[in-house]
Amino acid sequence: MIRFNRPHMTGKEMQYMTEAVERGKISGDGVFTQKCHAFLQDTLGVKKVLLTTSCTDALEMSALLLNLQPGDEVIVPAFTFVSTVNAFLVRGATPVFIDVRPDTLNLDETLLESKITPRTRAVVPVHYGGVACEMNAIVSIANHHNILVIEDNAHGLFATYYGQYLGTFGALATQSFHETKNFHCGEGGALLINAERFIERAEIIREKGTDRSRFFRGQVDKYTWVDVGSSFLPSDLLAAFLFAQFEHKDQIQKRRHEIWSTYYTGLSDWAAAQDVQLPVVPAHCHHSAHLFYLLLPTLESRDRFISFLRDRGVQTVFHYLPLHLSKMGRQLGGQPGMCPVTESVSDRLVRLPFYNDLTPSDQARVIEAIQTFTV
Numbered sequence: 001m002i003r004f005n006r007p008h009m010t011g012k013e014m015q016y017m018t019e020a021v022e023r024g025k026i027s028g029d030g031v032f033t034q035k036c037h038a039f040l041q042d043t044l045g046v047k048k049v050l051l052t053t054s055c056t057d058a059l060e061m062s063a064l065l066l067n068l069q070p071g072d073e074v075i076v077p078a079f080t081f082v083s084t085v086n087a088f089l090v091r092g093a094t095p096v097f098i099d100v101r102p103d104t105l106n107l108d109e110t111l112l113e114s115k116i117t118p119r120t121r122a123v124v125p126v127h128y129g130g131v132a133c134e135m136n137a138i139v140s141i142a143n144h145h146n147i148l149v150i151e152d153n154a155h156g157l158f159a160t161y162y163g164q165y166l167g168t169f170g171a172l173a174t175q176s177f178h179e180t181k182n183f184h185c186g187e188g189g190a191l192l193i194n195a196e197r198f199i200e201r202a203e204i205i206r207e208k209g210t211d212r213s214r215f216f217r218g219q220v221d222k223y224t225w226v227d228v229g230s231s232f233l234p235s236d237l238l239a240a241f242l243f244a245q246f247e248h249k250d251q252i253q254k255r256r257h258e259i260w261s262t263y264y265t266g267l268s269d270w271a272a273a274q275d276v277q278l279p280v281v282p283a284h285c286h287h288s289a290h291l292f293y294l295l296l297p298t299l300e301s302r303d304r305f306i307s308f309l310r311d312r313g314v315q316t317v318f319h320y321l322p323l324h325l326s327k328m329g330r331q332l333g334g335q336p337g338m339c340p341v342t343e344s345v346s347d348r349l350v351r352l353p354f355y356n357d358l359t360p361s362d363q364a365r366v367i368e369a370i371q372t373f374t375v
């Protein structure tokens, strides 16, 4: 069976974890955490990066930083992972679902203004598959209405929009280092802080509401409880693993783009003949090659496609059920027809096996199997 995902290892992970152990400090904010912070800050040009234990945690930190009050609204795409919404829900905010564009499957910026009310505090664009949302429009609407942009950039590390890195547009942005993402340490994440006013409080919230980070820098002579907070920092063991991945940034991204392009070229003629939509990447977007999906014409053909490939030893999966129609989404007032593009796309989307160690011959097998499928 050709699996849908396998976590990639670069080769140095165990060595760096051993080094962390031998150094005798494997709690948070050790040497490898500092290396990861510096790497991301320097590469992306972000003011402050803080590793977290997940993207979910980085989103929860963002929600804490916003001081959300019950009744405050946060605009979120209906087509995303649950954490994009849950993080704000647990702080008492009301999620307002917005539909996505039929081409990039990203938040539809032309609907954004109609979702904004006096209670709106933030909008959370998700760069699906690492293809940028229309950030010029989103940022200008958000600024005009004085609401914050928080990018859920779980898919889009090192992707760009008009040459600028994703994760650098919002006041805050979040990354995931879950094993299904381009760079990983099993479970992990990061908060990227572009708006300077959030830096000091983010460090405090991440360290159980204490000013321990300032203490370690020698800025205060003892640390104490100063604010609300939780424990969001990962062990330096995880940072050691992650740093090994960062060191292979160019190799990892090169291989992922090869896989993506091989699918795209190999499937173009078949897709055109079968009325299947391939991923759309606007010219001003350099994507991150996070995933490769197909949009079949109907739910029936998509489900038939998945079992057809399973019979030929290829695992494919669908992605994201519409959040407004989930059990929880319905309790929040979600109804069929509220986000028609999300509802249609979710029925028709299928993701192909995609991981760095997918061999060219296995990928050729996947492509050949697909080419014998008729819609």
Ligand SMILES: *Cc1c(COP(=O)(O)O)cnc(C)c1O
Residues within 6 Å of the ligand: 053, 054, 055, 056, 057, 080, 081, 083, 084, 126, 152, 154, 155, 175, 176, 177, 178, 187, 188, 189
């Ligand atoms: C993977 C993912 C997350 C959650 O990441 P974790 O690190 O597992 O918490 C959030 N948002 C999106 C869009 C994701 O794909």
